[in-house]
Amino acid sequence: MEDLAEYIVRYRAARAGLELLGTIFAKDDFDAEEDAVALKGAMRGLGTDEDEIIEILANRTGVERLQIAMKFKACYGQDLVDELKSELRGNLEDAIEALMTPPPVFDAKTLRNAMKGAGTDERTIIEIMCTRMNEEIEAIKMAYAIVFERDLAEDLESETSGDFKYLMLSICACGRDESDDVDEDQAKEDAQELFDAGEDRWGTDESTFNRILATRNFEQLKETFKQYQEIAGCDIEESIRDECSGNLQDGYLAIVARAKSPAEFFADRMYDSMKGAGTDDERLIRCIVSRSEIDMRKIKIAFFIKYEVGLASFIKDDCSGDYGKLLIALVKGDTDDD
Structure with missing residues (x-):
């Protein structure tokens, strides 16, 4: 448990000083024991009160959920996640498990899978x-x-x-500069290097793209992309698509998207997981759970602007039952007033 606490502290430290625009916030009168007792009641006897489970877990932060799980173990000698999994099924079970898993652990398990x-x-x-x-x-x-x-x-x-x-x-290797400093001269130099490494030569010098895209801070990269467009006469995405392919192209484009607008990046991921026949529930759950405390409000705006439909409405049309209720509860409707 000490190790668990240590990397949760590391994860939370990554958020320090940021303007968080999520939809899940710490509860003012949070009482871990009260929530543990309520969850126990929701799972007692015949049938399960999914609405009560959703009401509690979709309105607590990851740290609060961890505290509830610890209090549940102290009160009843049972593992809360195991008890929830024994009562729930399908996508609802998967989404609840994702909510109850500390973000670094969840990402680690996702990468291993x-x-x-x-x-x-x-x-x-x-x-x-x-x-x-x-x-x-x-x-x-x-x-x-x-x-x-x-x-x-x-x-x-x-x-x-x-x-x-x-x-x-x-x-x-975690060597990216994470300041907000922007050096326009450096941006011009980097933009020229990227142009020389791609558009202005036969073949592509991937090491130059790698060095710049993996180490510059995101504000600096945005300025670099602006300077690149002036030099190349096209945006950086167009050049990447022309010069690279496959996973490398996808990786570069993801970094560019993350630098320009992380909200739009995740809006696209959520839309892609639901569009057409079938739903990529694993991806949808991962995106909603991972961004609910970070920038979900910005994602909702980006989603509506790009796709002309509210994210919650899109989820409602695609995901049914208690599973859909949980996702919508995390998104908190199409507007912050819902």
Whole structure:
């Protein structure tokens, strides 16, 4: 439990000083024992009161949920997550388990699942590795080592290949500048280097793209992309699509999107998980749970602007039953007043 507390502190430190625009906030009169007793009552006897479970867990922060789980164990000698999983089924069970798992542990488990067995889910690896901050990645690395007794960097190296592997290892090294400082002269220099490494040569010097995209702070990258457009006469995304392919292209584009607008990046991920026939529930749950305390309000705005429909409305049309209720409860409706 001390190790668990340590990497939760690391994860929360990554949020210090940020303007958080999530939909889940700490409860003013939070009482872990009161919530533990209520959850026990919701699971007692015949039938399960899913509405009560959703009402409590969708309105508590990750740290508060952890405190509820600890109090539940103290009061009843039972593991709350195990008890919830025994009472719930399907996507609702998966979403509740995601809510009850500390973010670094959840990301670590997601990365392990993306790499173990036959084949590698590079898209999921990109979503996590290219959007998390240094302290978050450090916390994920610690959780990965504790839960699986494996080294994340070693697994990334063995399960990915080529220049994409080097990009993931660079990000895993946590060497990105995370200040908000913008140096216009440096941006011009970097933009010229990117142009020389791609558009202005036969073939692409991926090492230059890797160095700049993996180490500059996101505000600096936005200025670099602005300068790049003036030099190249096209935006950086167009050049990346022309010069790179496959997972490397997807990784570069994810970093660009994260720098320009993380809210739009995750809005796109959520839309893609629900559009058309079938739903990628694993991705949808991951995106909603992971962003609910960070920037869900900005994501809702980005979603509406780009797709001309509210995120909660889109979820309601795509996800049914108590599972849909939980996701909408986390999103808190299409507007902050819902």
